[in-house]
Amino acid sequence: MSILQSFMRIFLRLFYFWEVIVLDMENRYHRNRIYINEEDQRTIKEFRILLAGAGIGSVIAECLLRFGFENLTIIDGDKIELSNLNRQNYTESDIGNYKTISLQTRLLSINKNARIKIFSEFITVENVSNFIHDFGIAINALDFSSNVPFLFDEICQKKNIPVIHPYNFGWAGFVTIISPTGDPMDMLGNNFMNFEFKVAAFLIDNLKKTGQQYTWIEDFINEYKAENLNLSPPQLSAGVYLLAAMVNEIIFSFVRDKKIKYFPDFYFTSLIS
Structure with missing residues (x-):
């Protein structure tokens, strides 16, 4: 040559x-x-995010990608059902497919150069440590159907990875972040059974301490308790999109070394006063 x-x-x-x-x-x-300035845009492009759970996580992932976070690892063994379509980032043609595969396809259709790594398997006690390594931050959007979400947080803390917990309250979004050196979520109760109720009670108690009265949340909790507790909690797409925006802003602040609030402090946004 x-x-x-x-x-x-x-x-x-x-x-x-x-x-x-x-x-x-x-x-x-x-x-x-x-x-977003050019330097920050380049920085977030490389920032590595671990997303555990592709339900709520499906909307969060797209919001992050469109913002400029192009390095996402997503884990979920669940398949798409019709009941997911009222709030998750899927369509009727996706029903029966693995959430991770459909989500990866969608994200790459938005940005073909993004690094979207997926694992189409459930996180378990046996494999959880295999997924958690050198990420900048993790998002715990796992269902509390076992103690795995607590174990996920514990391993992240040991590896100095902050963990974001997003919760959909229909017309509102609640987010808290577990610091590598701070209190764990199981401070609210280390049994996964009805853990969402414990989160709701924590939120309501703290809102009342600040003089904020969100009686509609209490009414919702009481009505849900009156149902068969084997049913999944009602959720709205409005809450998921609020969460996506909140998580996006929190991670962007974290990357820029801006002050963020850690559990037991939290973020809360409601469309109903």
Whole structure:
């Protein structure tokens, strides 16, 4: 190969890098400008996020990707059902498919260059430690059908990874973050049975301490308790989209070393006063 050919090959590679990486960044995130500066946009592109659970997580993942977080690892062994479609990021044609596979396909259709790694399996006591390594932050959107969510947090804390917990309250979103050195969520109760009720009671008690009265949340909890408790809790798409926005802002603040609130402090946004 001649010197000229070698030079041309190097030039074409550099041009490809500039066209695919630089121009893609400039064009794709052009409307993020002012809200996000160029340096932060480049930083979040590489920031590694672990997302455990592709239910609520499916909407959170898309919000993060569109914002510029392009390095996501998603774990879930669940398959899509018709009842998921009122709030999760799937369509009728996805029913019966693994959530992770459908979600990966959707995310890559938005940004084909994103690094979307998936595991189509349930997190268990036996395998949980295999998934948790050098992530910048984790999102625990697992169902409390076992003690695995508590174990997930425990391992993340040992590996110095903060864990975000999002909860859908229909017309409202509640988010809290477990610090690597802070109190764990099982401070509210280390039994997974009806853990969502314990979270709701914690939220209501703390809102009352600040003088905020959200009686509609208490009414909802009482009505749900009156149902067969084997039923999954009612959830709305409104709550999921609120959560996605909140989680996005929290992670962006974390990446920029801005102050964030850790459990037992929390974030709460409601569409009903």
